[in-house]
Each structure stands twice: as structure tokens, then as C-alpha cells.
Amino acid sequence: MKQEIHLMLWLDEDRRIRKFELSGHAGYAEYGQDIVCAAVSALSISAVNGLEHFLPEPPKVEVRDSDGYLTCSLPKLDTQTLEQAQWILKTMALGIEEIQQSYGQEYVKITQRRWTPC
Numbered sequence: 001m002k003q004e005i006h007l008m009l010w011l012d013e014d015r016r017i018r019k020f021e022l023s024g025h026a027g028y029a030e031y032g033q034d035i036v037c038a039a040v041s042a043l044s045i046s047a048v049n050g051l052e053h054f055l056p057e058p059p060k061v062e063v064r065d066s067d068g069y070l071t072c073s074l075p076k077l078d079t080q081t082l083e084q085a086q087w088i089l090k091t092m093a094l095g096i097e098e099i100q101q102s103y104g105q106e107y108v109k110i111t112q113r114r115w116t117p118c
Helices: 035-054 079-103
Strands: 005-011 017-023 060-064 069-073 108-114
Touching (some): 005 079, 017 079, 035 069, 035 079, 079 108
Parallel strands (some): 005 108
Antiparallel strands (some): 005 017, 017 069, 060 069
């Protein structure tokens, strides 16, 4: 059975990340030994922790360890705070892109969607 981590980024019209969703497991190695999963998890959890710490209102986060699911969406923010949040989110995305380049698309898939406000 093919496994992979899938990172979905929701971008607004200015290419700012408004939401991200991670799902799946890399399958690079046995559970507890999978450095690809560990690296992606560390980057994404650090990003969520940073957003929770620095934003005036925390993001909406949902986590399910059983299937490797994490979603994080930003609250309504003023332009300056939204731009500052991008430093964290784009750093996370760059790190995961680097992991994808180092270990291959068979372990990490990244896609983008257009974000539309509710």
C-alpha cells in the first residue's frame, strides 16, 4: 500500500498562505524510525506553536495522530499581522519542500489550492 505525506496549502489572491492541511504518513521507514515523517511533523508543529504564540488570536487547529492529520487555518487578521504570519508559514512550507526534494515526491506531495473566505 502506497503511503505519502500530503501537504495542501490554501493561498489567497496575493499568494499568502491562509490554511494548510497535512495528512498521511511517509512510509520511508518503520513507525518510530521514519525521519521524513519526523521532520515534517517537527516543522508543522513548530509552525502551529509559533502562530499560537505570536498571533493576537490563535489559529483554528485540528489534529488526529491516528492518520497523521493536521490542519491549521488563520483567523481574520489585519494586513500587517497576516504578513508576519507568512514568515512562519512560508518557512514551514520551504522546509517541507526541501524534504520533498531530498527524499522524493513518493514520500511527500505538495499541492496548492485557492483560498476563498467564507
